[in-house]
Amino acid sequence: MAVIYDAARTDLGAFLNRHDDGGARLDLLVPDARCAGCLSKIEREILALPGVASARLNLTQKRLTVEFGKGGEDPAAVVAALERLGYPATPYDPGRAQDAHDREGRRLVLALAVAGFGVMNTMMFSVPIWAGLFGQELGPATRTLMMWFSGVVGAPCALYAGLPFFRSAWRSLKARRANMDVPISIGVLLTLAISFSETVLGGRDAYFDAAVSLLFLLLIGRWLDHRLRARASSAAADLLALQAPSAIVMGPDDALVARPVAEVRPGDRLLLRPGERVPVDCRVLSGASELDNSLLTGETAPVAVSLGGDCRAGALNLSGTLQLVAVARSEDSAVAAIARLVEAGAQAKSRYVRLADKAAGLYVPVVHTVALLTFAGGWALGLGPREALIRAVAVLIVTCPCALGLAVPAVQITASARLFRRGVLVKSGAALERLAEVDHVVFDKTGVLTEGRPRLVDAMPRTLAMAAPLARVSRHPLARALADAAGSGPLASEVTEHAGQGVEGTIDGRRARLGRAAFVGVDGAGSETELWFGFEGDIKIRFRFADSLRPDALETLEALAARGLSVEILSGDVPGAVGRVAEALGVAAWRAGCTPQDKAARMDELAAAGRRVLMVGDGLNDAAALAKAHAAMAPGSALEASQNAADLVFSGERLEPVVAAFDVARSARRRALENFGFAALYNVVAAPAAMLGLVNPFVAAIAMSGSSLIVTLNALRTGLRR
Amino acid sequence: MNIVMFLAPFSLGLGLLAVAAFWWSLKAGQYEDPAGDAARILVEDPEDRPIA
Known part of the structure; x- marks a missing residue:
């Protein structure tokens, strides 16, 4: 019984988002949509389908949102139409977490807008007051009027724009901890209170503009940090949606239904096409194929499966279409034990204290002590409580934590933008900080140091040209590698592909076979990394394949060694294969045959020895080690669990991004420390000046914006090559 | 001096107008797809227009 997969016949109902009025929405990820041409073609064609009420492609996020009218939804037709147009599409569940994230971002942007309005319009009234400070003509009545104006505009803006800080400060106080937002909130509220009392008493110093511009600058930092995380998480979600979108479940009458992997139950019959990954642990019902377990175990050689054979979740189906029966649910599949290890590692990582928080731990007690001393000392020395309090507030304002709140996010977003352009996705600012501290790098072999797919070794051009016409029409990865090596040329005719065996066809009028040894007619067991070719009744030729190193691995x-890092290889593959790679790369420290637990244990061992380890791995067997390592990177081809566990994800054929990421991370750390140094220097000058009463609102405004500008400009230098 | 009493609220009103305009554009989703909006002006079809 042959079941043929047909996009138009598959039920995608599980991915429909139904509205109350009977309509429905379908979200699809269309990664190949790039230009205005794609956009108009896709929207026009999809809109022309029956039942479609609207189709809108978001080119930035490469997401297509299709709205169906009442009762007329046919999501499979949409996917089939996209496939016909040449844009493969994946159903996508936007998810609630994403929405919550967006709301947070909007709130920050709105607070930023209000703070911006507040800064500009408070400043309008502050400028006459400042002019008065420099002996321009300004009577006390006019000054008080201007102060009232700036208070009426500035205070509500500051209260609204400060909400994100007040909320976070309150949360951390309730948890009996003090984060950076506590001193910010205290400073802003105290400044507003003092400024109002000065206005009422007809004083000279009102800091409404300072309070709002402080919040404005801090909100920029907060928003940058938020954007970094939002962009990374949405890009990561896209990568994952492309990888393990759904399982195709066969109903009782062989109807095909696409279902989220989490909803597959034991006993469900599944259809698995070549090129897809096994969604849950399964047994083969019919069909024959080869499975690539390299992401699960690190073994390069594919494994043949047929009736009754076991398939583990995550294995890649290479050659034939398989019918499977699920034997476990997604969360009970072989991956569950590894997932627990990953969770433990992730918890350890969340205890990492970020650079800005470390600095805040120093900054807060010092500044608050100084402010308190100013108040107490000033009063004791005969200044009077009012003047002493104004000076204490001036200390709080000029020593504003802008460098902490703005400089570090600015450095990190510059660094991650530079890395993004080079194909490296940074998941969080903390990841960059940890990466900068690394002194030892551990590589997985398969798929990281090597390309993770076979390549033809030492074949003669003549034999290659003979077999190529047959190889070009086959989908098997070894045949594809052979075709790649041969380049373009003629194709064989009358081709039949025998799943799990090989391919047969006619070349120049002669029947020929390409495939396993037994299929071609050679005695002996043969190996999984070789392919045989022969014309009917002629001699047989052997092609050998090996998983070759990435072109720039050496x-x-x-480059890593030149930066003073030691390197080690941990692989699940057999010793022979690992040893060859280690020798070719000149790595002395390597281990083969590692289980996921072995790898994780090695991370603990290295951490106990005081090493800061960067783990680079792609497989499920690396996931636990990735989560435990001080910093972790995974290639874009890695499995979902590994990408989740990694801090950075890099794409492309080359390994060079590992070095680039490391360089940029170190550069970012240097810039951040420089900024802290600058902030400390600035405070050493500004704080005594404020204590002596030399700071007036004008000086405070200039000093604050000036210092923020300098740290931001310095941040932009991150990752620039000399 | 009286002119200040007129001009100050007037300029504040202008500022508030700008904030309101920004708030509206944010709510209307004008920052959701910058790449797509840039591409859409190249699309010939007169029916294609930005959603409100």
């Missing part, structure tokens, strides 16, 4: 390791 350079990358040399």
Whole structure:
């Protein structure tokens, strides 16, 4: 019984988002949509389908949102139409977490807008007051009027724009901890109170503009930090949606239904096409194929499966279409034990204290002590409580934590933008900070140091040209590698593909076979990393394949060594294969045959020895080690669990991004420390000046914006090459 | 001096107008798809227009 997969016949109902009025929405990820042409073609064609009420493509996020009218939804037709147009699409569940994230972002942007309005319009009234400070003509009545104006405009803006800080400060106080937002909130509220009392008493110093511009600058930092995380999480979600979108479940009458993997139950019959991953642990019902377990175990050689064979979740189906029966649910599949290890590692990582928080731990007690001393000392020395309080507030304002709140996010967003352009996705600012501290790098072999797919070794051009016409029409990865090596040329005719065996066809009028040894007619067991070819009744030729190194693996390791990092290889593959790679790359420290637990244990061992480890791995067997390592990177081809566990994800054929990421992370750390140094220097000058009463609102405004500008400009230098 | 009493609220009103305009554009989703909006002006079809 042959079941043929047909996009138009598959039920995608599980991915429909139904509205109350009977309509429905379908979200699809269309990664290949790039230009205005794609956009108009896709929207026009999809809109022309029956039942579609609207189709809107978001080119920034490469997401297509299709709205169906009442009762007329046919999501499979949409996917089939996109496939016909040449844009493969994946159903996508936007998820609630994403929405919550967006709301937070909007709140920050709105607070930023209000603070911006407040800064500009409070300043309008502050400028006449400042002019008065420099002996321009300004009577006390006019000054008080201007102060009232700036208070009426500035205070509500400051209270609204400060909400994100007040909320966070309140949360941390309730948890009996003090984060950076506590001193910010105290400073802003105290400043507003003092400024109002000065206005009422007809005083000279009102800091409404300072309070709002402080919040404005801090909100920029907060928003940058938020954007970094939002962009990384949405890009990561896209990568994952492309990888493990759904399982195709066969109903009782062989109807095909696409279902989220989490909803597959034991006993469900599944259809698995070549090129897809096994969604849950399964047994084969019919069909024959080869499975690539390299992401699960690190073994390069594919494993043949047929009736009754076991398939583990995550394995890649190589050659034939399989019918499977699920034997476990997604969360009970073989991956569950690894997932628990990952969770433990992630918890350890969340205890990492970020640079800005470390600095805040120093900054807060010092500044508050100084402010308190100013008040107490000033009063004791005969200034009077009012003047002493104004000076204490001036200390709080000029020593504003802008460098902490703005400089570090600015550095990190610059760094991650530079890395993003080079194909490296940074998941969080903390990841960059941890990466900068690394002194030892551990690589997985398969898929990281090597390309993770076979490549033809030492074949003669003549034999290659003979077999190529047959290889070009086959989908098997070994045949594809052979075709790649041969380049373009003629195709074989009358081709039949025998799943799990090989391919047969006619070349120049002669029947020929390409495939396993037994299929071609050679005695002996043969191996999984070779392919045989022969014309009917002629001699048989053997092609051998090996998983070759990434083109720049050697350079990358040399570059890492030049930066003073030691390198180690941990692989689940057999010793022979690992040893060859280690020797080719000149790595002395390597281990083969590692289980996921072994790898994780090695991370603990290295951490106990005081090493800061960067783990680079792609497989499920690396996931626990990735989560435990001080910093972790995974290639874009890695499995979902590994990408989740990693801090950075890099794409492309090359290994060079590992070095680039490391360089940029170190550069970012240097810039951040420079900014802290600058902030400390600035405070050493500004704080005594404020204590002596030399700071007036004008000086405070200039000093605050000036220092923020300098740290931001310095941040922009991050990752620039000399 | 009386002119200040007129001009100050007037300029504040202008500022508030700008904030309201920004708030509206944010709510209307004008920052959701900058790449798509840039591409849409190249699309010939007269029916294509930005959603409100």
